[in-house]
Amino acid sequence: MKKERVVVKIGSSSLTNQQGSLSREKLKQYADEIIRLRQAGNEVILISSGAVAAGFYDLGYPSRPVTTAGKQAAAAVGQSQLMQAYNEEFSRVNIACGQLLLTRENFANHSQYQNAHSTITELLHRQVLPIINENDSIAVDELTFGDNDMLSALVAGLVHADTLLILTDINGIYDKNPYEDPEAKKYHFIPSITNDLMEQAGESSSSVGTGGMRSKLKAAGTAIRLGTRVFVGRLGSGHRLEDVLSGKGDGTYIGVPGGDVVNNKKQWIGLHSVIAGAVVVDEGAAKALLRSGKSLLPAGIVEVQGHFSAGNVVDVYDQKDQLLGRGQVNMSAKELQAVKGKSSAEAASFTLTSKSEVIHRDNWITTVRER
Ligand SMILES: Nc1ncnc2c1ncn2[C@@H]1O[C@H](COP(=O)(O)OP(=O)(O)O)[C@@H](O)[C@H]1O
């Protein structure tokens, strides 16, 4: 079988017992499966939830805390316990673990984003198992990944994973929440994420899960757009992750193997960068960007919004207010005000840059998703 680069995401609901705290037995089951997957020659990156679950009891809470401060403190206690548990399991077979705790801000900063990529690549190169979680203890409410489903999709994109396995407490995606409607029907394969599907997906029914199926679908949509196929499902006892990889998993497969990979610069522009302003373009420029794969030139700009600098990322709209995509500009908003609508030859004398494009096609991406 082909060796794959696989991102495995394990949700809190799959790692906890009935009281909502960490289950060592369950954690061991996943660790054993990851060991098998690696022994079969696959590269694995683990995104593990469970820090809050692992920590709340020692912190003195009777159940999972609901306040931000409570969750952040529980994660501080639980993250080290989670890593200790993984270290104990993986060290039995001499697999070293490397921990990365990430925040949205790390991804928004281009050099930190590149560093995260280099670190994960080096860990894989040295056969170390990267174990990633959100840095819950310091993440600011408005600036989180939302949940680890989205974090796992973004990491899958970052490392150009072949497959993302989102392992959860239910055996796939249904047309309704099966805990609320016993008539719900399961999807075995979903080619792409539609609005109808998003509407059918509900919140989590468990007391420990964060985003429910909705967040898994959103994450899956991002992953397949970045070239990674996705599986959402359960790892029952005796089930093998290798079987899941070969299409025999108890769950739902989303997208197909071998999707078009989006390079990291474009991913960063499309998904992580801070949007500093916007430009509105005419029909010809929209066509050049969307259909001909060309760069954006001053002649196509009709309006400039905001106060951005050269090197910033801006949203690009058509004149019907439709978001077309985003790109990194070679000129400041001030320069663009001066050159908009002008031919490149005319524009040259108004700008500080030697570049004739407003946005080079290498620094442009059509909309991945609204932010
Ligand atoms: N359409 C649906 N199909 C399947 N599960 C759904 C659906 N809508 C809501 N859910 C809920 O989503 C839950 C899984 O999400 P969650 O509890 O956040 O898991 P995790 O902790 O693994 O991230 C399921 O247990 C189920 O209660």
Ligand SMILES: N[C@@H](CCC(=O)OP(=O)(O)O)C(=O)O
């Ligand atoms: N980062 C948190 C989990 C956040 C999260 O998304 O949880 P889940 O929906 O169970 O995957 C933790 O480690 O407790």
